[in-house]
Amino acid sequence: MKHKNIKLLFFSLAAIIVSVTATSCGPDEPQFKISGTIKNAEGKILYLSKVNTGRIALIDSVKLDEDGDFEFSRPALKNYEFYTLSLTKKGHITLVVNGTDEITVNADANDLQGSYTVDGSEDSNHIKEMNRMVKETDRQILEMIKNSPPETEFTKNRIDSLIQEFKVKIADRYITKAPEKSSAYYALHLIVGGEPLFRPNIYRYDSKCYATVATSMQKNMPNSPRTKEICDIAKRGMIATREISEEELAELTTDLKTTGHFNIALPDHTGKTKELSSLKDKVVLLDFTFFGDEMMIRRNSQLDDLHMKYHDKGFEIYQISYDKQPHFWKTKANDYPWICVHDNKGEMSQYLKTYNITTIPTYFLINKENEVVLRDTQIEDLEKEIEKLFAE
Numbered sequence: 365m366k367h368k369n370i371k372l373l374f375f376s377l378a379a380i381i382v383s384v385t386a387t388s389c390g391p392d393e394p395q396f397k398i399s400g401t402i403k404n405a406e407g408k409i410l411y412l413s414k415v416n417t418g419r420i421a422l423i424d425s426v427k428l429d430e431d432g433d434f435e436f437s438r439p440a441l442k443n444y445e446f447y448t449l450s451l452t453k454k455g456h457i458t459l460v461v462n463g464t465d466e467i468t469v470n471a472d473a474n475d476l477q478g479s480y481t482v483d484g485s486e487d488s489n490h491i492k493e494m495n496r497m498v499k500e501t502d503r504q505i506l507e508m509i510k511n512s513p514p515e516t517e518f519t520k521n522r523i524d525s526l527i528q529e530f531k532v533k534i535a536d537r538y539i540t541k542a543p544e545k546s547s548a549y550y551a552l553h554l555i556v557g558g559e560p561l562f563r564p565n566i567y568r569y570d571s572k573c574y575a576t577v578a579t580s581m582q583k584n585m586p587n588s589p590r591t592k593e594i595c596d597i598a599k600r601g602m603i604a605t606r607e608i609s610e611e612e613l614a615e616l617t618t619d620l621k622t623t624g625h626f627n628i629a630l631p632d633h634t635g636k637t638k639e640l641s642s643l644k645d646k647v648v649l650l651d652f653t654f655f656g657d658e659m660m661i662r663r664n665s666q667l668d669d670l671h672m673k674y675h676d677k678g679f680e681i682y683q684i685s686y687d688k689q690p691h692f693w694k695t696k697a698n699d700y701p702w703i704c705v706h707d708n709k710g711e712m713s714q715y716l717k718t719y720n721i722t723t724i725p726t727y728f729l730i731n732k733e734n735e736v737v738l739r740d741t742q743i744e745d746l747e748k749e750i751e752k753l754f755a756e
Contacts, residue, residue: 394440396461398447400469402432408451408473412436415446415458417589432473440464443585444487444546451476458495460487460546490538490547498556501530505557523557525723531561531570532739539573540736543580549590552577564601568717571601605717628715630684630705633697638705641734643680647753648730651683652721655696663725664700670747671702677754678732686710686724731756 402410405428412424426434440463449469450456455477459467467488471480477495482488505523538551552574554561564571578598581591628640628650640650651667653660671681681702687693690706697704707713715721719728729738729746731753743749 394464395437396440396464397435397437397466398449398459398461398469399435399467400433400471402428402434402451402470402476403472405432405451405473406430410434411448411450413448413450415448417593420448443588443590446546446550449476458488458491458550460485460491460550462487462546487545487547487550490545491550494534494538494547494551494554497530497534498554501526501556527557527561529739529741530556533742534561535569535573536736536739536742539576543576544584548577549581549594552594564597565604568605568714569719571598571605572718574598574601628682628684628705630707632703632705633694638682638703640682640730643682643730644734645732646678646680647674647732647750649679649681649727649750650719650730650736651681651725651727652716652719653683653685653725655685655687655693656689660725667702668700670750673747674750674754675701679750679754684715686713729753 398412402408408428410426410428411422414421414423423438424436426436428434441461444460444462447459447461448456449459451473457469457471457476457480459469459482461467465485467482467484469480469482480492482492504526508519508522508526534551534554538545539548542548552562562570562573564574574594575598578591578595581588581594585591629637632638640648649667649670653663667681667683671679673679683700683702683704685693685697685704685706687706688710690708693704693706697706707715727740728736729743729749731737737753738749
């Protein structure tokens with residue numbers, strides 16, 4: 365893994381081809397509008413560019429006066445598109461536009477990226493938040509490198525752990541919950557620690573994230589070049605991260621299901637297969653564990669308290685054990701009232717990969733719609749979060 369100072373790329377473009385286009389809107393033609401004010405920018409040129417798949421096209425510009433007011437209008441869009449506002453050597457602002465959006469941007473030229481505000485585009489604000497989160501994560505990585513040589517195993521593991529947690533946070537917040545939104549597409553292209561955050565050709569979890577967005581894009585914008593791009597990457601990722609033929613892939617991708625989580629089907633202590641997806645309409649704690657761990661007795665005692673308190677309200681625990689001795693696990697599993705299953709694949713388990721798990725024990729909370737909403741590292745008060753999910 366490379367770790368260095370990295371500026372967030374527009375969309376991981378290998379090459380940026382800048383072209384200038386000129387189109388105008390008739391007085392009665394549907395259009396979108398981007399307007400606002402850039403302070404401290406008198407005499408500077410503000411550029412509006414469109415971010416296409418593979419190139420960035422400069423489409424308009426305006427010389428700002430003392431007031432810094434500007435307005436761009438273009439023909440209405442059939443699907444969402446990404447645009448940037450930029451001043452020479454002053455960074456850029458990324459916006460997403462759909463249909464006939466009217467977006468207002470206000471900023472200070474002295475800190476264009478850090479000062480801007482957006483009204484009229486929720487997804488543009490999501491992009492702003494993601495960029496802020498990336499910047500903070502890169503800062504933490506650089507701090508780790510500063511305090512310890514980046515080539516040491518300890519530092520590499522710390523950085524990898526930080527990036528993995530960040531990836532899950534981004535996926536939970538912007539992909540799993542709303543794969544149809546432009547912010548989900550944008551999230552797939554984030555650059556963190558000098559590398560793409562999502563690498564579908566390497567990690568099964570990442571290819572699943574791509575497949576989730578691809579399914580939604582196929583449904584909502586089937587003819588968009590962006591849809592073809594994401595679908596192609598998702599398919600290649602699914603082939604690269606699992607043993608699957610082209611024929612199986614074609615059958616699998618004809619009707620991809622977006623459930624908000626990756627289903628698990630494993631045997632319980634009686635040999636009966638238990639599926640995580642069968643727990644829809646319940647609040648679920650999905651737990652990955654070792655029964656042979658010394659801390660498990662106390663930990664499962666705490667889970668038992670939760671189960672007793674909330675089970676009648678619709679709470680369930682789906683607990684996966686990775687113990688190497690099945691007989692030992694069966695004996696222990698029989699003592700617990702919740703769903704206990706065993707994964708005999710150990711460290712090679714597909715579920716460890718799809719849920720991006722690097723340490724055990726760890727757990728997730730899943731809402732009544734079968735959607736992963738929180739990971740243990742995001743939870744301060746577990747009972748409080750469970751009660752929130754009951755209230756939804």
